[in-house]
Amino acid sequence: MSKKKWVPLFMASVMSVGLLAGCTGDPKENAGNSPSPGSSPTDYSKGFTETVNLDIPVYERAFEGWNVADNYYTRWVQKEFGDKHNIKVNYVPITRNNEVRDFQQLLAANKAPDIIFHYDMPQALAYYSEGVMQPLNHDEIAQYAPTYWKNMSKTIEQYGTVDGKKVFAFASRPNYNNFVNIIRKDWVEKVGMKVEDLTSLEKYNEMLVKWKQAGLGVAGGSLTRNVFNYSYAFRDWPIDPKYRALYSDLAVADFTTADTERWLRNLNYQYNNGLIDKEFYLRDDDNKIKAEFVAGKTGTYGFYMASNTDVFAAVLKNNPGAQFAVLPPGAGVPEGRKPQGRADWxxxxxxxxxxxxxxxxxxxxxxxLEWMSQPKNLFFLQNGVESQNYTLDSDGLPKKVADFKGESKLSQNNNKDYWALVTEIAEFSTPELTRKANLLNWSPAGYEPLAEQIVKNWDATSQYRTPDAMFTVVLKKVSEYKADLNALFQEQYLKVVLAPTDKFDAVYAEAKKKFLEAGYQEILDEKKKAIDAGQFR
Incomplete structure (x- = not known):
């Protein structure tokens, strides 16, 4: 394993954070590789004779009144797991919208947690390519985490090896999703339309024009950065697998495609006609986007819905007559195209x-991970204390107590940022019970039909969701140019969107040229070589 200093290639966010120098000193003692198969390492499964510090990353989502590193549940974990094994569990906050920057800074300062995680393989491979992850021994995982290994061994064995080295472990991802785009139903009806009328992007834009004319407000907007799945609805269908492998990449924007041009042209139209938040580029985190919706300035808002979300109550406080609906998936799709989306790995x-x-x-x-994989521990983290946070229904499923404010209150996404290390969603004994539980977890009191609509839309569009290609080799050019291109994308896409309508073509042509010359052409060349060699799945 390399002991080299870790130096990030380049780091960029909305505000420049500069370059970080390599680190000196090493606060973690006895660093080393996983034991090789067949060796007889010391067995720590009964606990440690001296206290071991375990640093666990956890997303900081700026939930009001929530301390991700010190709360009822982190203290419970320490009591129920840490104290029993002589482990001091320390939670390291990682901001959700700037997680790569945060990990880079922590790595450079030698303060990174013991787990380095990301939701998307391109960035995980970027960490691997920088030598900041040690090789794994699957026998060791099975020894210390037999339940976790039983649940995830097939996935780990299939996807966790890179360049012949065992590198990654994973959390489970059942095929469910609770992300939703909400729209002000009362605004839609005030301009003589129905939510069901919003079957295409053209119909949606027609509605936005009517909102403007009626003085109601505009569509919500935010800065696009770091995750690049914006162009799916603008693509041809069916999508060619090699085209997808070349251009679908959450790490680097497909800035030069005809799909992106269609997306940009629509944004340019919406911006120049005053149909979206004029300062969308300043909305670079969820709180800022949400604030515009709560204030009644915008009529749409996308978020992961949970039973204890406060967004509906907050809107109603400012706008007592507000009504809400799920935005139909077709509302963002140009006529003649399909509601494509990115399928999860x-x-x-x-x-x-x-x-x-x-x-x-x-x-x-x-x-x-083994302790958290135990059903009783996972259930407690997901639901809290019976008769306080929830009651059990006739099926034995937990039903959240509305507006519970006690010490054991869960975070606004039901503590997911802790238990997401082992699974993306709460599961029960049958798919039917899991779906019912999902509806309970996703439904704020009085808004059950919204959660039901989320499920209906998810099922209806499933045929149009395709996963990004997964390359079986490290794409070195992606790692080399990713940060620079992300920064350049933010600069250039905003130039294009904010350009006068009659200048769109010229501004976009110049932007594409800069993007290709800044390393994107080299990325495309490298990808094409790997695609031609069949090094993707």
Whole structure:
């Protein structure tokens, strides 16, 4: 395993954070590789004789009144898991919208947690290519985490090897999703339309024009950065697998395609005609986007809906007559196209072990995943305390107590940022019970029809969701140019969107040229070579 200093190639966010120098010193002692198969390492499964510090990353989503590193549940984990194994569990906040920057800064300062994770393989491979993850031993995982290994071994064995090295472990990802775009139903009806009328992008834009004329408000908007799945609805269908492999990439924008041009042209139209938030480029985190919706300035808002979300109550406080509906999936799709989307890979969080973590710390990671994989522990993290946070219905499913404010209150996404290390969603004994439980978890009191519509839309569009290609080799050019291109994308896509309508073609042509010359052409060349060699699935 490489002991080299880790130096990020380049880091970019909305505000420049500059370059970070390599790190000096090493706060983690006894760092080393996973033991090789057949060796007889010390067995720590009964606990440690001296306290081991286990640093676990957790997303910081800026939920009001929620301390991700110190709350009822982190203290419960320490009592029920940490104290029993002589492990001090430390939670390291990672901001959801700037997670790569946060990990880069922590790695450079030698303060990164024992787990390095990301939801998308391109970035996970970027971490691997920088030498910040140590190789794994599957026998060791099975030894310390037999339940976790039983649940995830097939996925780990199929997807966790890169360049012949065992690198990644994963969380489970059942095929469900609770992301939703909400629209102000009362606004739609005030301009003489129905939500069901919004069957295409053209119909949606027609409605936005009517909103403007009626002085109601505009569509919500946000800065596009870091995750690049914006062009799916603008693509031809069916999509060619090699075309998808070449251009579908959450790590780098497909900025030069005809699909992106269609997306940009629509945004340019919406912006120049005053149909979207004029300062959408300043909305770079969820709180800012949500604030516009709550204030009644915007009529659409996308988020992961949970039973304890506060967004509906917050809107009603400012706008007592507000009504809400799920925006139909066709509303963002040009006429004649299909509601395409990105299908998830069959795993959730992608996890590697910090190359600075010791044998004891690595063992503690597997012990932690094993403990969290136990149904009773997972259930408690997902639901809280019976008769306080929830009651059980006739099927034995937990039903959240509305507006519970006690000490054991869950985070606004039902504590998912803790239990997402082992699964993306709560599951029960049958698919039917799981779906019913999902509806309970996703439905704020009085808004059950919205959760039901989420499920209906998910099922109706399933045939149009396709996963990105997964390359079986590291794409070095992606790692080399990703940060620079992400920064350039933010600059250039905004130039195109904000350009006068009659300048769109010229501004976009110049932007594409800059993007290709800044490394994107080299990425395309590298990808094409791998595609031609069949090095993708």
């Amino acid at each position: 069959p795993f959730g969080l992608i996890m590697g072990i910090n190359h600075k973590s010791s044998d004891k710390e690595r063992a503690a990671v597997w012990m932690y």
